[in-house]
Amino acid sequence: xxxxxxxxxxxxxxxxxxxxxxxxxxxxxxxxxxxxxxxxxxxxxxxxxxxxxxxxxxxxxxxxxxxxx
Amino acid sequence: xxxxxxxxxxxxxxxxxxxxxxxxxxxxxxxxxxxxxxxxxxxxxxxxxxxxxxxxxxxxxxxxxxxxxxxxxxxxxxxxxxxxxxxxxxxxxxxxxxxxxxxxxxxxxxxxxxxxxxxxxxxxxxxxxxxxxxxxxxxxxxxxxxxxxxxxxxxxxxxxxxxxxxxxxxxxxxxxxxxxxxxxxxxxxxxxxxxxxxxxxxxxxxxxxxxxxxxxxxxxxxxxxxxxxxxxxxxxxxxxxxxxxxxxxxxxxxxxxxxxxxxxxxxxxxxxxxxxxxxxxxxxxxxxxxxxxxxxxxxxxxxxxxxxxxxxxxxxxxxxxxxxxxxxxxxxxxxxxxxxxxxxxxxxxxxxxxxxxxxxxxxxxxxxxxxxxxxxxxxxxxxxxxxxxxxxxxxxxxxxxxxxxxxxxxxxxxxxxxxxxxxxxxxxxxxxxxxxxxxxxxxxxxxxxxxxxxxxxxxxxxxxxxxxxxxxxxxxxxxxxxxxxxxxxxxxxxxxxxxxxxxxxxxxxxxxxxxxxxxxxxxxxxxxxxxxxxxxxxxxxxxxxxxxxxxxxxxxxxxxxxxxxxxxxxxxxxxxxxxxxxxxxxxxxxxxxxxxxxxxxxxxxxxxxxxxxxxxxxxxxxxxx
Numbered sequence: 001x002x003x004x005x006x007x008x009x010x011x012x013x014x015x016x017x018x019x020x021x022x023x024x025x026x027x028x029x030x031x032x033x034x035x036x037x038x039x040x041x042x043x044x045x046x047x048x049x050x051x052x053x054x055x056x057x058x059x060x061x062x063x064x065x066x067x068x069x
Numbered sequence: 070x071x072x073x074x075x076x077x078x079x080x081x082x083x084x085x086x087x088x089x090x091x092x093x094x095x096x097x098x099x100x101x102x103x104x105x106x107x108x109x110x111x112x113x114x115x116x117x118x119x120x121x122x123x124x125x126x127x128x129x130x131x132x133x134x135x136x137x138x139x140x141x142x143x144x145x146x147x148x149x150x151x152x153x154x155x156x157x158x159x160x161x162x163x164x165x166x167x168x169x170x171x172x173x174x175x176x177x178x179x180x181x182x183x184x185x186x187x188x189x190x191x192x193x194x195x196x197x198x199x200x201x202x203x204x205x206x207x208x209x210x211x212x213x214x215x216x217x218x219x220x221x222x223x224x225x226x227x228x229x230x231x232x233x234x235x236x237x238x239x240x241x242x243x244x245x246x247x248x249x250x251x252x253x254x255x256x257x258x259x260x261x262x263x264x265x266x267x268x269x270x271x272x273x274x275x276x277x278x279x280x281x282x283x284x285x286x287x288x289x290x291x292x293x294x295x296x297x298x299x300x301x302x303x304x305x306x307x308x309x310x311x312x313x314x315x316x317x318x319x320x321x322x323x324x325x326x327x328x329x330x331x332x333x334x335x336x337x338x339x340x341x342x343x344x345x346x347x348x349x350x351x352x353x354x355x356x357x358x359x360x361x362x363x364x365x366x367x368x369x370x371x372x373x374x375x376x377x378x379x380x381x382x383x384x385x386x387x388x389x390x391x392x393x394x395x396x397x398x399x400x401x402x403x404x405x406x407x408x409x410x411x412x413x414x415x416x417x418x419x420x421x422x423x424x425x426x427x428x429x430x431x432x433x434x435x436x437x438x439x440x441x442x443x444x445x446x447x448x449x450x451x452x453x454x455x456x457x458x459x460x461x462x463x464x465x466x467x468x469x470x471x472x473x474x475x476x477x478x479x480x481x482x483x484x485x486x487x488x489x490x491x492x493x494x495x496x497x498x499x500x501x502x503x504x505x506x507x508x509x510x511x512x513x514x515x516x517x518x519x520x521x522x523x524x525x526x527x528x529x530x531x532x533x534x535x536x537x538x539x540x541x542x543x544x545x546x547x548x549x550x551x552x553x554x555x556x557x558x559x560x561x562x563x564x565x566x567x568x569x570x571x572x573x574x575x576x577x578x579x580x581x582x583x584x585x586x587x588x589x590x591x592x593x594x595x596x597x598x599x600x601x602x603x604x605x606x607x608x609x610x611x612x613x614x615x616x617x618x619x620x621x622x623x624x625x626x627x628x629x630x631x632x633x634x635x636x637x638x639x640x641x642x643x644x645x646x647x648x649x650x651x652x653x654x655x656x657x658x659x660x661x662x663x664x665x666x667x668x669x670x671x672x673x674x675x676x677x678x679x680x681x682x683x684x685x686x687x688x689x690x691x692x693x694x
Contacts, residue, residue: 001694010661020692027661030270030288034693036675057657062669065678069693 008052016043024069025056035064074103075182077110077117078153080175082139086158088128089139090117090181092151103185114611114632115209116184116192117155119175124162126175127184127192128155129608129630155181158629167192167628186210192629202247204240205636208619215622215633219248222582222626223526223561226552229620230569230597231586236618238644239637240584241528241565242271246638248526249275249481257481260506261528262499266488268530271644276482279475281449281489282687292474294485295453296502298358300468302351303327305501305543309450309494310358310441311434319431326365330356334462353468353505355458358451359442363399366435368427372407376419385422399460402442446491446686450498472509476525477518496535500543503527507551511558520559527551527560533568536576545573552579570596582624587615608632 001024003015008028015024016038023038023046042059049055082089092111101108109115111133119126132154139152157174161167184192193213201216229244231237248257249272261268261276269278269289283291298306303324307314314320331354335343343352373380385408386394397405408422441447455465475483490498506527510520517523529536535544551562552575564580566572570592577600588594598609601623608621608630615621618637623630637643652667653660678690685691 010659017694020694022692022694025663029661031661033663036692051658053658053660057660061657061663063671065671065673065675066663067678067690067693069689 004047006047006052011052011056014043014047014052016040016047023060023064025060032069033066034069035060035066038064074101075118075185077181077183078151080119080177080179080181081152083174083176086156086171087131088119088155088157088175089137090153090155092153094151101183103183104187106186108183108185110183111153112209114608116189118182118184118188119179120163120182121173121175121179124160124173126157126160126171126173127167128157130154131156131608131610161192164191166194169628186212189213193631194628199253202244202250202253203636204243204247204622205634208632208634215627215631215635217582217622217626219254219626221624222563223524224556224559225581225625226555226562226564226579227582227584227624227626228564228566228569228577228580228600229584229586230566230588230593231584231620232589232593233567234617235587235615236620236635236637237565237567237586238267238271239618240586240620240635241530241563242268242638242642242644243635244563245272245275245482245528246642251275251481254481256523257526258476258523259482259526259528260475261482261484262502262530263484263486264488264531264534266486267644268484269486269645271638271642272482272484275480276484277474277478277480278484278486280486281446283486291486293449293454294487295449295456295471296498296505297355297453297456297464297468297471298450299331299355299456299458300353300471300505301501302504305497305504306358308497308543309501310438311431312437314434315430319429319434322429323365323431324350326361327356330361330462334458337461338463340467355456355462355464355467357399357458357460357462358438359399359402360460362402362435362438362442363397363405365429365431366397366404366439368425369429369432369435370404370407371425371427372410372422373425374419375421375423380423380425402439404439444686446489449490468509472505476506476510496542496544499535500545500547503544503547503551507547507555507558507560510560514558520555521557522559524559524561526563528563528565530565532564532566533571536564536566536572538571538573545576549573549575552576569593569600572596574600580624582622582626585609585612585615585621585623586619587617588612 001015001017003013005013010028011025012028013026018040021037023035023043024032026032046052046055076093078090078092080088081091099110101110111130113130113133115130117128117130130153135150137152137154157171159167159169160171189210190213193207200219202219203214203216205215207213207215229237229240248259273289278289278291279294280291281294283293285292328350331352332345332348334356335345335348335354343354372385374383374385376383386396387406387408389395395406397403410424411422442451458464510525513519514521535542536548548562551560555561569577583601585597588597594612611621618635620635621630621632650662650665653662653665681690682688
């Protein structure tokens with residue numbers, strides 16, 4: 001998965017796989033998570049958000065299931 | 070009198086190494102200034118000096134106040150409660166080097182003085198000898214480094230104990246960081262048994278990590294952890310594979326078979342050092358347990374036709390839908406299927422099916438082993454990739470490659486991440502692993518890579534899990550051997566535990582150096598106190614009130630018992646103790662945690678994935694690429 005570096009206080013990079021609708025989020029502490037069945041527009045919103053951490057908290061955390069990778 | 074301001078009081082009573090002192094009225098203010106620096110008088114654990122002629126005796130304060138009054142002095146109102154008890158620990162010439170042990174005792178009336186930081190430095194010493202490593206500094210005296218002697222630390226064994234959250238893992242990481250300094254120790258050799266996978270992050274650039282199902286492409290470049298079953302002794306192998314036998318006879322027959330397989334393998338593939346005469350059932354010679362299992366399975370469960378010749382040549386395999394005999398597959402752990410016994414009168418003698426009637430009574434053991442040969446979580450033992458022998462006992466790699474990976478690699482530390490070992494064989498696995506290392510280093514003691522010439526430090530995390538007193542574990546036996554004899558062969562143990570009272574007391578008492586962090590539980594504390602060789606009750610009574618990251622280091626690796634503030638490694642090099650977060654302390658938008666009780670649950674939680682991980686015995690679901 002291609003990861004895009006983002007400037008944020010907690011998120012290091014985000015990436016998206018269209019085929020499986022999987023969003024990958026890497027935090028600054030080195031842990032990475034995959035969120036499943038995430039629509040592409042949510043990923044784009046996250047990538048382009050002014051506050052990545054804020055967008056993640058508002059639209060992704062608690063909305064999609066995930067697994068640590 | 071040299072220094073009036075350091076004067077505390079006078080010796081009143083000497084009883085062995087404990088000395089009672091009456092404090093002078095002048096020292097009662099409680100605060101003394103020496104060279105502009107303030108000192109509190111009568112702090113438990115601090116040092117006092119008793120000048121005697123050209124020598125100074127040193128002691129540690131263990132008791133202050135009413136209970137320190139000698140019984141005969143209870144009514145002496147002149148001194149009241151101003152008493153102090155100290156434990157003598159050593160002596161040194163004035164301004165000379167401090168040594169443990171006493172050549173003389175103080176007597177009544179000798180003056181007792183406070184020890185200033187300058188003198189303390191003299192006691193602890195500041196040797197820049199490379200065999201000392203610095204772990205932090207003495208508490209209450211920031212300028213004095215806490216130094217430990219690597220020679221004694223490694224060969225005389227050590228124990229690190231402390232309650233959860235007292236800074237144990239951080240202390241271990243600090244010690245590991247100090248010992249793996251490649252400039253100072255270019256060939257240090259450390260193996261860590263990491264039961265929860267905590268240390269990968271902390272020591273990633275200094276270590277190789279071996280993990281069951283390790284993934285070389287992962288963040289920590291984990292390598293695969295294997296223990297080839299054929300390297301185990303017969304007892305270890307039985308515990309892991311067959312389980313208990315019903316009787317001695319069965320066990321002996323299986324033992325004979327293992328020996329035969331090993332012998333055949335050796336004849337096929339001569340290996341230097343092993344010969345048919347010296348071969349024993351415990352020799353680490355590759356053989357195929359899969360084929361042994363298959364062979365025994367046929368003998369125990371097999372049926373045959375009476376058609377002349379040996380019964381084994383006329384086995385009555387069942388036929389599958391394609392008309393093929395179901396002979397099973399040894400390597401996959403798939404058993405053959407046999408026809409049921411039929412003794413029907415109408416059948417031809419040719420087609421009657423009989424039991425092989427083996428005298429072996431190990432059906433249960435074979436079924437159990439068959440399961441283990443099939444289940445992936447046992448693959449690290451039974452299907453160790455390049456170490457997996459074929460039917461003739463040929464392997465791609467021999468044990469040398471395995472040992473080289475563990476103790477001969479380019480990095481000083483090898484972390485064996487045992488977080489994936491099934492709980493029922495954890496003890497045996499660790500026992501077998503340690504025995505392999507011990508035997509290898511013991512026999513190679515004359516070689517440059519042997520234990521005597523390149524000692525190994527074994528760090529055993531969460532030791533109470535496998536060095537427990539309650540059950541006769543294999544691990545406990547091997548570690549007892551290591552702590553008793555390892556010293557001579559260059560194998561040192563470092564035992565780390567939060568529950569020292571559950572550790573076998575022989576093991577604990579052989580540890581020369583203790584790093585005691587905060588211990589609140591009474592039984593743990595008394596276990597430690599009784600294992601300590603120093604008679605320093607005052608110090609051990611401080612154990613419940615130590616700050617996080619503070620340790621009392623005592624024993625052979627330090628000159629003197631010292632209360633030390635351990636210097637933690639940098640933030641990103643700390644062990645990841647991985648406590649789940651219930652509610653994150655930082656706000657949602659800054660949190661690096663995706664879960665916890667503070668975040669609403671997803672709309673459609675998928676519990677079939679949860680079951681998937683359980684069935685597959687693999688925390689990673691299939692969906693993750």
